[in-house]
Amino acid sequence: MKKTVKEELKTKTKEELLKSLKDLRKEISKLSLDISLQKEKNTALLKTKKKTVTRILTFLNKPQIIEDKK
Numbered sequence: 001m002k003k004t005v006k007e008e009l010k011t012k013t014k015e016e017l018l019k020s021l022k023d024l025r026k027e028i029s030k031l032s033l034d035i036s037l038q039k040e041k042n043t044a045l046l047k048t049k050k051k052t053v054t055r056i057l058t059f060l061n062k063p064q065i066i067e068d069k070k
Contacts, residue, residue, distance in 0.1 A: 020056060028049050031046050
């Protein structure tokens with residue numbers, strides 16, 4: 001992951017992260033349908049979007065992880 005993407009996620013607020021998470025999940029469902037119907041040929045796009053979702057979830061849970069270690 002590029003440093004610019006990490007920095008971008010760090011600067012977003014919790015509400016912005018939740019909104020982008022919701023949007024990405026909608027895109028993933030649409031993309032998976034398009035792939036199954038063979039409308040979309042780039043299947044790597046699905047994997048990329050899923051990784052972005054996990055990154056956002058990690059950033060959302062990061063303060064909780066730090067508190068659990070203490």
